[in-house]
Amino acid sequence: MRILIIEDDAETSRFIARGLTELGHQVVASHDGRDGLFQATEGGFDALVIDRMLPGLDGLSLVKALRAAGGTAPVLMLTAIGGLADRVEGLESGADDYLVKPFAFSELAARVQALGRRQAAPADPMRLVAGDIILDINRRTVVRAGQRVTLQPREFALLVELVRNAGRVMTRTMLLERVWDFDFDPRTNIVETHLSRLRSKLNAGFDSDPIETVRGAGYMIQGN
């Protein structure tokens, strides 16, 4: 992917750029809000990583201006403020995802990957398929290789999130946000516990586990 990083802190910018380059992405860095907006508007980027506090033009205004100009590249907003309303404000300005500093690089990488894919919507959003797993969102049913699997509501939501993002790593924090709507990290390992329950139900009678644990990053289900 071609990724534009707009971040004024040189160290953070270098840290992100190096990591994303190692993952095989092509990275362009900008250190100023106004310059960043010009580069982003010129286009050609698959994803934008934008800091909220920038010299020249702040992140929120930048994204608003970009969207007003017709820019559709997905945006991950970074912030040092993890306030109650900040996340909502960030998403309302047109950003697609929001990440609070400090973050682990694996978290950022997973979110950037998920962003890049988000543009392509599935043909039938009510029927999701990944490998031998078929999900019916309306009826809330799961079928694996023709065999019906009964799940609790949270386990179903967890599986939907993984299947919807098949082929991409979903971090613990992303799952907490999307499945539980938590903007904090509880001390109890609820994600792990629910995943292990989901696995045991999904894998009963099968030899293979479709859910892959990516060490130090998160979980992933293989796509087709």
Added chain:
Amino acid sequence: MALGSLRGWWRTTFGLVAIVGVVLALTTLAIGFIAFEATHEALEQQLDHRIATETAALIDEGHDGPEGVTIAIRRREAARSTASLDFLLIDPNGRRLAGGLDAQVPASPGYVELLPYRLNGEQRIAQSLTTLLPGGYRLLVAADRAPIDEMDKSLLRLFAGAFGLMLVLGIFAAWIVGTVTRRRLASIDRTAQAIIGGDLSKRVPVTGAGDEFDDVAITLNRMLDRIGALMDNLRQVSSDVAHDLRTPLTRLHNRLDEALASDDRDVQRSAIAAASTQSRELLDIFAALLRIAEVEGIGSRAQFKTLNLSDLVDGIAETYRPDMEASGHNLTTDIAPNVMLHGDRRLMQQLLTNLLDNALAHTPGGTTVHLSLTRAGNGIALGIADDGPGVPDCERARLFQRFTRGEHSRTTRGHGLGLALVAAIAAAHGGTARLAKPPGFTVTIAL
């Protein structure tokens, strides 16, 4: 004096009361003028009336001609029955026929307000009526104006005195009101100056008179008490933060020193890994502290929405059930359906997860954790109770404060901020968090 303060002088207490005094004096002056004019006019009319009545009486008595009038005038002058009125009758040639009035008869008939005449050689002013009689004779009846002038003078003296008194009293009142107000304000000002100077223990003196100044003083003192309490709290928090961050920071420092001192890559790696974990914990502490500060600072509840608390509590209970079961805990619930709350969904979720995290971390397997949601009168009671070991009495009081950790939990993970956040979230929703009596550990949130 600066131009600005000069321009605003009238806004001072002295200025305001002086303005009231001047307005009162001017009002008195206006009323006096009107009263004076009315009295003056009434007296003149009264005089006119007397002159007209007398003229009519003379003409009536002398209905057969000037001779009759002459006789009537002579009779009156002889009797001196009308000392204040003077008469003059002249023939068409201007010759005096009767009357002792020493004045020029006006050519045309009618009233003359200011007619000069002589009395015993003295110049005087009279009010007069000239009447044309048949045959070209003219009758002049006049009354001296001295009584009117006398009355005018005494009225003027009276009003001038009242006006002067009003002005003096007004200025005196301005001075008294101004002095009293300034003295009271000065005492408030002295207190404020002392507080600016750093003495936060100073309070505005209350006289006990129960007046408006006392009301303001009492309110100000209550505000100062509140600020003082907040300052104490802040001081406490700062020292807590300093104290509780020193330990993990020291450990982090030691680990990094250890990594630097060693040549063994494995030792270095494990020391750096430990240092990384410790820095992560420090960041968590900061995040938790910021979150508490933010929740405590929620001024308006504009972002709050009406939410179904029953569903929320139920969802969290189901989320925690697998972990509870896995660690041998027993989770029971008693949730009243459709309890609505005006609040923040995520904060309420965090409140519940903090309480359940605590229950999981600090009670042994086999403990029953009971989650309840009930309507209590106009409010809502959210409770979490366990039959675990509970906390010693000495720790109960400080439990909802920052960095409070039970002695037995010193060794377990956590930073002692969970319950402080619970209390802050409850307060942000207009509620309270309270620790119920043993046995076990029971927290009740009244919303």
